[in-house]
């Protein structure tokens with residue numbers, strides 16, 4: 001955080017996790033953009049409330065402005081980039097201080113926060129921001145499989161190599177649903193995922209558990225990204241080390257890998273480290289992942305994170321190859337707007353690090369509905385029924401929590 005703007009507020013006697021939840025709840029209830037997140041392989045839940053509202057352009061990822069980015073698959077009037085400045089930030093661990101970089105707060109905010117925190121129990125939210133256009137459209141199984149066939153035919157005719165087609169599924173939301181409880185369950189179920197709950201007035205509320213890193217800049221200024229693709233369910237008795245991959249998935253992931261290498265080449269950067277691919281576990285699914293890294297100062301690219309973000313998004317893990325043809329096919333074949341699904345999100349220069357993830361395995365909340373989004377990489381060898389099943393399995397990552405509480 002910048003030194004000149006940080007002040008510290010007294011905290012109520014409450015557990016760090018309850019303080020984090022209470023700040024988030026007080027933010028949402030006073031109509032402020034608010035976000036809760038948990039980084040992969042960490043235990044602390046972090047929270048940010050943007051009292052100055054959200055901005056539609058991102059600052060450089062290398063600093064100095066701290067905040068949280070929430071960006072769509074494709075920027076449009078109905079889905080703009082969102083950057084939430086870290087006006088209030090708290091990292092939910094013992095001895096952490098509450099960082100308040102603002103005096104412009106609704107009068108109700110601190111009393112409400114104190115009241116919620118002192119109750120030391122979850123205070124269910126009954127109202128959260130929803131997208132102004134309401135629920136996005138759904139596609140029936142038959143129609144989805146037809147779009148896969150159309151895409152496969154185009155690829156077999158040589159029009160493109162890969163396209164990621166997605167779909168949505170909407171369920172009614174049980175009246176007594178407690179979104180913070182769902183967030184907590186995701187943190188417990190998926191320790192290696194990036195877990196997030198983003199609520200922005202006029203934009204919507206999204207909950208997710210994504211396995212895909214897009215851009216990381218760590219405290220030592222090391223840039224990292226990954227090529228993640230290829231999916232198979234983790235079946236009984238199988239470990240990631242035993243997984244056998246078909247040619248289709250190997251090629252699908254190799255395309256993403258080559259795409260990342262082409263971005264480094266575009267910048268004329270040769271001194272990066274590439275490791276993989278290896279099999280990783282994401283919930284109940286296995287994927288192939290190649291890790292890339294580069295020490296930004298050593299390779300002479302102090303702004304590598306910002307430069308690579310511009311080149312990478314949308315990667316062929318969510319778009320396809322060649323990119324322009326794939327994006328055109330997505331807009332022709334998908335009946336829904338992706339909004340923030342397959343966009344990216346995460347903290348920027350928080351505690352000296354930037355961690356952006358692709359917004360996958362996520363749901364968007366309506367007032368009384370929950371909509372899951374998921375896609376699958378199509379290649380000339382895709383089988384429509386299998387691709388439907390793959391999107392179903394991906395949706396279950398988060399949707400299973402809502403189905404349990406609904407039944």
Ligand SMILES: C=C(O[C@H]1C=CC=C(C(=O)O)[C@@H]1O)C(=O)O
Nearest residue numbers: 229230231317360374375376377
């Ligand atoms: C597009 C999604 O996943 C991507 C990431 C990993 C594996 C993928 C695949 O096997 O198709 C996708 O490229 C999604 O989860 O909606």
